[in-house]
Each structure stands twice: as C-alpha cells, then as structure tokens.
Amino acid sequence: MTSRTDTPSDILPHYVRDTPFDPYADDAAAGTMPADQASQLKLMWWRFRRHRLALISGIALLLAYLMIVIVEFLAPYKVHTRNVEFIYAPPQSVHLFHEGSFVGPFVYGQTMRLDMQTLQRVYTPDKTDIQPLRFFCHGEPYKFWGLVDADLHLVCPPENSQFFWLGTDRLGRDILSRILYGARISLTIGLLGVMTSFVLGIVIGGLAGYWGGWFDLVVQRVIEVLQSIPSIPLWLALAAILPVDWSPLLVYLGITFILGLLDWTGLARAVRSKLLALREEDYVLAAQMMGAGSTRIIGRHLIPGFLSHLIASATLTIPSMILGETTLSFLGLGLRPPITSWGVLLTEARTVSVLALYPWLLFPVLPVIFVILAFNFLGDGLRDAADPYK
Amino acid sequence: MREMIRYILWRFMVMIPTLVLISMLIFTIIELPPGDYFESYVEELKAIGEKADMQEIEALRARYGFDQPLPIRYVHWVGGMLTGDFGYSFEYRMPVTDVVGDRLWLTVLVSTVTIILTWLLAFPIGIYSATHQYSWGDYGLTLLGLIGLAVPNFVLALVLMYLANIWFGTSIGHLMDQKYLSEPMSWDKFTSILEHIWIPVIIIGTAGTAGMVRRVRANLLDELHKQYVMTARAKGLHPFKVLIKYPLRMSLNFFISDIGSVLPAVISGAEITAVVLSLETTGPMLIRALQSQDMYLAGSFLMFLAFLTVIGVLISDIALAILDPRIRLRGGATK
Numbered sequence: 001m002t003s004r005t006d007t008p009s010d011i012l013p014h015y016v017r018d019t020p021f022d023p024y025a026d027d028a029a030a031g032t033m034p035a036d037q038a039s040q041l042k043l044m045w046w047r048f049r050r051h052r053l054a055l056i057s058g059i060a061l062l063l064a065y066l067m068i069v070i071v072e073f074l075a076p077y078k079v080h081t082r083n084v085e086f087i088y089a090p091p092q093s094v095h096l097f098h099e100g101s102f103v104g105p106f107v108y109g110q111t112m113r114l115d116m117q118t119l120q121r122v123y124t125p126d127k128t129d130i131q132p133l134r135f136f137c138h139g140e141p142y143k144f145w146g147l148v149d150a151d152l153h154l155v156c157p158p159e160n161s162q163f164f165w166l167g168t169d170r171l172g173r174d175i176l177s178r179i180l181y182g183a184r185i186s187l188t189i190g191l192l193g194v195m196t197s198f199v200l201g202i203v204i205g206g207l208a209g210y211w212g213g214w215f216d217l218v219v220q221r222v223i224e225v226l227q228s229i230p231s232i233p234l235w236l237a238l239a240a241i242l243p244v245d246w247s248p249l250l251v252y253l254g255i256t257f258i259l260g261l262l263d264w265t266g267l268a269r270a271v272r273s274k275l276l277a278l279r280e281e282d283y284v285l286a287a288q289m290m291g292a293g294s295t296r297i298i299g300r301h302l303i304p305g306f307l308s309h310l311i312a313s314a315t316l317t318i319p320s321m322i323l324g325e326t327t328l329s330f331l332g333l334g335l336r337p338p339i340t341s342w343g344v345l346l347t348e349a350r351t352v353s354v355l356a357l358y359p360w361l362l363f364p365v366l367p368v369i370f371v372i373l374a375f376n377f378l379g380d381g382l383r384d385a386a387d388p389y390k
Numbered sequence: 391m392r393e394m395i396r397y398i399l400w401r402f403m404v405m406i407p408t409l410v411l412i413s414m415l416i417f418t419i420i421e422l423p424p425g426d427y428f429e430s431y432v433e434e435l436k437a438i439g440e441k442a443d444m445q446e447i448e449a450l451r452a453r454y455g456f457d458q459p460l461p462i463r464y465v466h467w468v469g470g471m472l473t474g475d476f477g478y479s480f481e482y483r484m485p486v487t488d489v490v491g492d493r494l495w496l497t498v499l500v501s502t503v504t505i506i507l508t509w510l511l512a513f514p515i516g517i518y519s520a521t522h523q524y525s526w527g528d529y530g531l532t533l534l535g536l537i538g539l540a541v542p543n544f545v546l547a548l549v550l551m552y553l554a555n556i557w558f559g560t561s562i563g564h565l566m567d568q569k570y571l572s573e574p575m576s577w578d579k580f581t582s583i584l585e586h587i588w589i590p591v592i593i594i595g596t597a598g599t600a601g602m603v604r605r606v607r608a609n610l611l612d613e614l615h616k617q618y619v620m621t622a623r624a625k626g627l628h629p630f631k632v633l634i635k636y637p638l639r640m641s642l643n644f645f646i647s648d649i650g651s652v653l654p655a656v657i658s659g660a661e662i663t664a665v666v667l668s669l670e671t672t673g674p675m676l677i678r679a680l681q682s683q684d685m686y687l688a689g690s691f692l693m694f695l696a697f698l699t700v701i702g703v704l705i706s707d708i709a710l711a712i713l714d715p716r717i718r719l720r721g722g723a724t725k
Contacts, residue, residue: 225411228650228703229696232658233676237419237692240680323542327662330544331677346544350666352551359552365545372540 044308047385054381057374064371068184072142074154075177076163079340081140083162083172085112089123091167091360098130106132109161120357131158167360169348178340179364185341186322187371189256193321194314196260201267202310208268209275210298216272223265231262235324238262239333248339255334259321270313274306281305308386316379319372326368342368397711405704409697413471416692417464420685431480467686471693477686481679486690489675494694497660497671499583501698504591504656505649508598513645515599516606520614521633535600543659547593547666554589590667594659598652609644613637643714649706653699661695 049055067074083089092107109129113122139156143149157163166175208219238258242251278284279302287297328334329343330350337344342364348354349361432447458466470477476486515535519528613619614637622632664673672691679688 221407221411225408225415228408228654228699229412229415229692230654230657230661230699232661233692233695234419236661236677236680237416237688241419241422319540326542327544330542331662331665333677333680346542349548352548352555355548355552356555362545362548365542368542368545369537369540373536376536376539 044385048381051381051384053377054384057377058381061371061374061378064183064374065187067180068187071180071184072144072150073152075174075180076139076153076155076157076165077174077177078140078142079173079178079181081173081177083168083174085172086110086123086162086164086168087172088121088170088358089162089164089168089172090358092125092162092164094133094165103130104132106130107158107161107163129161131161131163133158133163166363167358169358169361175345175360175363178345179342179367182340182342182345182364183367185252185335185339186325186343186368189252189259189325189341190318190321190375192256193259193263193325194318196257197263197267197317198310198314200260200264202271204264205268205271206275209272209279219268219272223269226262226265231324232327234262235259235328236331236333239328248336251335252339255325255328259324263317263321266317267310267313270310271306274309275302278302278305309383312379312382312386315375315382318379319375322368322371322375394711398708401704401707401711405700408700412696412700413468413693414464416689416696417467420689420692421460421463467689471690476690479679479684479687481682481684481687486687489687490672490690493670493672493675496583496669497657497695498698500587500590500594500660500664500669500671501653501656503587504594504598504660505652507591507595508602508652508656509645511595511599512602512606516603516610517633517638519603519607520610523611531603535603538596538600541596543593543597543662544666546596547590547663550589550593551667590660590663590669593663593667594656597659598656601655602648602652605648606641606645609641610637613640643710646706646710646713650703653702657695657698 072078089110089112092110094105094107096102096105098106108125108127109131110123111126113124114120115122134156135154137153137156138151139153141149141151155163164174164176166179168174169178204219208216235258238261239255242254246254284297284301287301292300325334325341326343326346329336329341330346332347335341335344345364346362349358355362432444467477474487476490478484479486479489482489515531519531522528614633616637619632619637622636623629627635660671661673661676663669664671665677668674672695676688676691678684679691
C-alpha cells in the first residue's frame with residue numbers, strides 16, 4: 001500500500017512473529033482484564049475503587065456494623081450499669097507515662113467532693129493513685145445477645161477503681177458504653193427504615209411504571225402530596241400515634257416503619273421513570289422478539305438495569321433516617337428510655353444549663369456526624385459507580 | 391401575557407386537589423389515636439381525684455360534632471377552615487385562631503428570612519466551587535457544607551446557645567424580648583425580633599445552604615462542560631462573560647425550582663430549632679398539641695405548614711414561568 005515497495009528489503013528485514021496474534025497480551029501482562037471483557041460488576045468495582053473517600057467510608061461503616069455485633073465485648077460497662085458514687089463524672093484521660101516513666105495505659109483515680117456553695121460535684125484526679133487498665137479481661141458479667149452468659153471485655157475498669165473515658169451521666173452511667181450500645185439501635189434503624197422504603201418504593205413505583213393508567217396517576221399525586229408536607233412535623237404527628245404502653249421493641253419497629261413510610265416517594269419516582277425509560281430500549285425489544293416473557297424481561301433485563309442506581313440512592317437516604325430518629329427521640333416523640341439510641345442519649349443534654357456544667361453529655365453527637373458523613377461519601381461513590389460506562 | 395395568565399390559572403387548579411389530599415391525610419393522622427381529647431382529659435381529672443364537669447364536656451362534644459361519623463367531621467373541619475374558623479383548642483379553652491396568634495406569621499418570617507439567606511450564601515459559593523473545581527477552596531467549602539449537613543439542627547442550636555452563654559453571658563433563646571410577647575406589632579417589637587432572628591436563621595439555614603451549594607455546583611458543572619461554553623471560550627469571550635451570559639442563566643432556572651425541595655426542609659428545621667430555642671413560632675406548640683391530642687390545634691398547625699410549602703412551590707413555579715418561556719408555552723409540563 002505504501003509507496004516504498006521498491007526499497008530494498010535488506011534495510012528493513014521482513015519479520016513475521018510465529019505466535020498467534022493476541023490483542024489482550026499487553027493487558028494480561030499488566031495483570032488487569034481489558035475493560036471490554038470485564039463484567040459490569042467488575043467495572044463498577046473499579047470505578048468505585050477510584051473514589052478513595054467512598055472506599056474508606058465503606059470500610060469504616062462495615063467496621064461499625066461489625067462492631068455492633070459484639071458490643072457487649074467492646075463496652076467496659078453494661079448499658080444500664082449505675083455507679084452512684086460517680087454521678088456526672090468528667091471524662092478521664094488515659095495516660096501512658098507517670099512522672100516520666102512508662103507504665104502502660106492507666107488512669108488516675110478520682111476523688112469526689114461536693115461543693116457546698118454551688119451544690120456541684122467536683123472530681124479531682126489523684127495523681128498518686130495509678131490504676132492500670134486491664135485488657136481482654138473478666139469484668140462485669142453480661143448475657144451475650146441476651147442468650148449466653150459471659151464476662152469477657154476488651155477493656156475493663158481497674159480492679160478497685162473506675163474507667164469513664166467519656167464521662168458519666170446523671171445516673172452515673174458510662175457514656176462510652178452507652179454510645180456503643182446505642183449504635184446498635186441507631187445504626188439498624190437506618191437500615192431497616194431504608195429496607196421498608198425500598199420495598200415500598202420498588203413495589204409502588206414498579207406497579208405505577210408497569211401498569212400506567214389511573215394507578216400511575218393516583219401514585220403520582222400521592223407522591224406529590226407526601227413530598228410537599230414538611231417531613232419532621234409529619235413524623236412527629238405519626239410518632240404521637242404510637243401508644244405509650246407499647247413495649248420497647250414495638251416502639252422501635254413502629255418508628256422504623258414511620259421513617260420508611262414517608263421516605264419511599266423518592267425511590268418510587270426513580271423506579272417509575274427508570275422503568276418507563278428502559279422499557280423503550282432496543283435490548284428489551286430484542287428480548288421480546290426472541291420470545292422472552294414479561295417476567296423474564298423484568299427480572300433479567302429491567303431490574304439489573306436500575307438496581308445499582310436504586311442502591312446508590314437508598315444509601316443516600318440512610319443518613320436522613322438516622323437524623324430523623326435522633327431528632328424524634330430528642331424531641332421526646334421517638335424512642336423512649338429503656339431503649340438506648342444516640343437520640344435518647346442526646347436528650348440528656350437538652351438544656352443549656354446542663355450543657356454548660358457537663359459538656360461531655362454531647363459526645364453522642366460525634367458518632368452521629370461520623371456515620372452521616374460516611375454514608376454520604378459512600379452514597380456519592382456508589383452513585384458514580386452505578387453507571388460505569390459513563 | 392395570555393399564556394402567562396392561562397398558566398397561572400392552570401397552576402392554581404392543580405393546587406386544589408393537592409390541598410384536598412393533604413387535608414384528608416392530616417385529618418386521618420390526627421384522628422388515628424384511639425379516643426379523643428375529652429377521654430384523656432376525664433381520665434386525667436379522675437387520676438387527681440376530681441370530677442369532671444360532664445355537662446360542659448358533652449356540650450363541647452356536641453358542638454364540635456364528636457358524636458358524628460368521620461366524613462361529616464372532616465367536612466366540618468375543612469368547611470370551618472375555609473371560613474376562617476380553625477376550630478377550638480381544648481387544652482387552652484380558646485378558639486385556635488386566638489391561641490395561635492401571630493405565631494403563624496413569625497413562622498413565615500423565620501422561614502422566609504432563612505430561605506433568602508440560603509440563597510444569598512449558596513449562590514456565590516456554588517459558583518465559586520463550580521468554577522474552581524478540585525481547588526483547595528472547593529474542597530474546603532465542600533467539607534464545610536458536608537459538616538453542615540451532618541450536624542443535627544438541634545445540636546447546632548444547643549452549641550450556639552452554649553457558646554453565647556460563655557462568651558456573652560446571655561441567653562439567646564426566644565424570638566423577641568419577653569415584654570413584647572403579648573403586645574401588638576410596633577417598631578420596638580419589630581427591632582427586637584430583628585435582634586433575635588439571626589440565630590435561628592443561621593441554625594436552620596446551615597443544612598439547606600449546604601445541600602443547595604452541592605446542587606448549584608453539580609448543575610453549573612454540567613452546564614460548563616457543554617460545547618457552547620467551549621465555543622464561546624474559543625471565540626475569545628471573556629471567561630466572566632461566558633459564565634454570566636449562559637451557564638449561570640441556565641442554572642438560575644433550577645435554582646428557583648429548587649425552592650420546592652428547600653422549603654419543606656427549612657420548615658422542618660424551623661420546628662426543631664424552635665423547640666430548642668423556645669421560639670414563639672409553631673414548633674413547641676405543635677409538639678404539645680400532638681402529645682395531648684388537642685386535635686384541632688395540631689391539625690391546623692400541620693395544615694398550615696403544608697399550605698406554606700404548597701404556596702412556596704406555587705410562587706417558585708410562577709417565577710420560573712416568568713423566567714423561562716419554554717415552561718409557560720408548554721403549559722407547565724415540566725419534569
């Protein structure tokens with residue numbers, strides 16, 4: 001084809017490689033699969049991996065959810081353990097060195113004195129009283145998951161002293177332990193609420209998109225109405241319905257259901273519009289031509305097409321559920337005391353005067369902020385990864 | 391102009407079924423708890439060993455139609471609201487309109503000021519973040535916004551109160567000086583409100599501003615990556631002019647239609663903040679009314695808050711139609 005056919009071949013010796021041509025050889029040598037051979041799941045994973053913050057958040061959340069499985073082991077005290085001699089004790093700091101020499105992790109003992117002028121408990125660390133912490137130790141007995149008797153803890157208070165890393169509340173209960181136990185409620189309520197809204201959203205949105213007609217019209221109006229009512233007042237009104245004499249478990253399930261009940265609208269809308277859009281795609285037509293039934297088309301071709309988007313947007317609604325629970329409980333209309341959630345813990349810090357004296361009561365807000373940020377990052381990463389071909 | 395009028399009329403027509411559905415929903419919710427206010431009131435009196443004046447209670451019951459079936463009561467309730475009779479608050483033993491007083495207007499005031507502040511802040515920040523994508527400023531503002539989203543409103547309120555207590559030694563609760571509480575509106579009362587309003591506005595505005603900055607940024611970025619922007623740049627138009635002339639106008643549209651999603655959030659936030667700061671708005675009273683089954687009071691509050699949102703969305707839609715001829719010509723068939 002070139003104009004250089006007449007040049008002598010001894011300048012550029014003709015060379016033919018014997019091995020068969022393999023267009024993917026370079027990629028295989030680099031240890032990666034070519035992009036056009038990878039499955040969609042793999043592509044999503046690659047895309048997701050590039051979002052560093054989302055990856056870290058995902059791992060952190062995974063750890064948090066693993067943690068709530070073994071809360072009894074992690075918490076130094078039980079959730080309702082009262083230490084009547086240490087009411088409103090401030091956070092104790094963990095030291096490693098005492099007067100320059102290494103001791104290992106320890107806390108100083110505390111002495112309490114009642115200030116007769118202000119009637120306030122004043123705690124002063126006793127610098128001579130070194131109380132080394134114990135690890136993987138036998139401490140306060142508990143029932144693991146309410147079933148198995150055990151007493152192993154990750155860290156126990158010293159033998160004849162106490163260890164309140166984040167301080168105690170008005171009944172002398174350890175705030176760190178209560179935050180850990182509260183995670184069990186606060187973290188699962190978000191997941192369960194999202195599951196409720198997920199099921200409602202897929203079923204209602206799917207039916208509206210699939211049937212169309214009057215059902216679609218009604219659903220559209222209902223969604224509009226629900227979205228135009230401010231959520232917190234509506235949550236409050238619904239939560240006020242829950243009978244006061246319900247058992248804690250029922251209240252927990254009720255609040256979960258209420259949170260999910262108002263949240264499905266966004267998902268239903270997404271499912272409906274995706275279903276309407278995907279129905280017109282060529283590959284659906286092709287499947288119809290090849291004789292696939294509608295069950296197969298929906299299950300095999302339509303749902304995988306939008307499921308990843310749904311999961312991503314569901315992840316982004318978990319934070320609002322966690323915030324919702326916290327707010328409802330704080331206002332006294334959500335979970336109520338024997339249940340311990342982060343919102344219930346924050347009710348302790350309801351007035352400024354309490355806060356000014358005992359600022360450590362506000363510690364439970366830190367895990368709330370952390371979890372909400374992590375879910376936001378994770379959701380962003382998932383949303384980017386949901387469409388790896390973009 | 392004719393299209394405009396037709397569009398506004400059409401938009402009003404759409405509003406009516408929405409409001410009817412909302413009122414049905416609210417009525418169902420406030421009717422759901424078993425029993426009514428009178429039953430819990432009689433129980434309460436029995437508990438402290440007093441006898442209730444059954445005659446008065448029966449009279450009230452009959453007057454407010456508690457002996458009638460649900461649909462008729464619903465019609466009574468809605469009909470009353472249309473003529474300005476919002477029912478009777480059993481707890482305060484006064485008509486709801488008297489109990490509420492100017493709380494409603496204070497809620498409107500706080501919400502409006504918050505939204506204006508949200509706009510004033512979110513717009514420039516969003517533009518900066520979009521035009522300086524991946525710069526340190528962008529990252530810093532994004533992080534700040536995320537923290538604003540993540541901190542619960544009531545915690546922010548508590549912390550601000552705490553800090554004000556330490557730094558200024560004053561309490562920052564309430565929406566006005568207590569001596570103006572029952573006075574009619576005057577210049578002094580107005581300035582007192584202005585002095586107090588900025589703290590709730592800041593607290594309520596943080597989450598909304600953060601969300602809006604994120605959406606402005608994403609929207610503007612989409613627009614900036616379009617080819618007409620590149621063409622304008624290639625032709626040598628000044629970067630500032632490129633930004634102002636087209637992409638900004640395009641994202642302004644979205645900005646106004648975003649009121650629909652910001653307003654419910656602002657009102658929700660206002661309710662919680664009002665409880666913590668004990669503001670003279672609807673929040674604290676709504677919660678008390680819900681707890682004591684004072685159904686007309688609670689129902690009117692809920693209805694009012696929903697109405698506020700619907701009106702807000704209506705205003706934003708009309709503003710959008712004025713700005714964007716595509717919407718009013720298509721008869722509002724927007725996505």
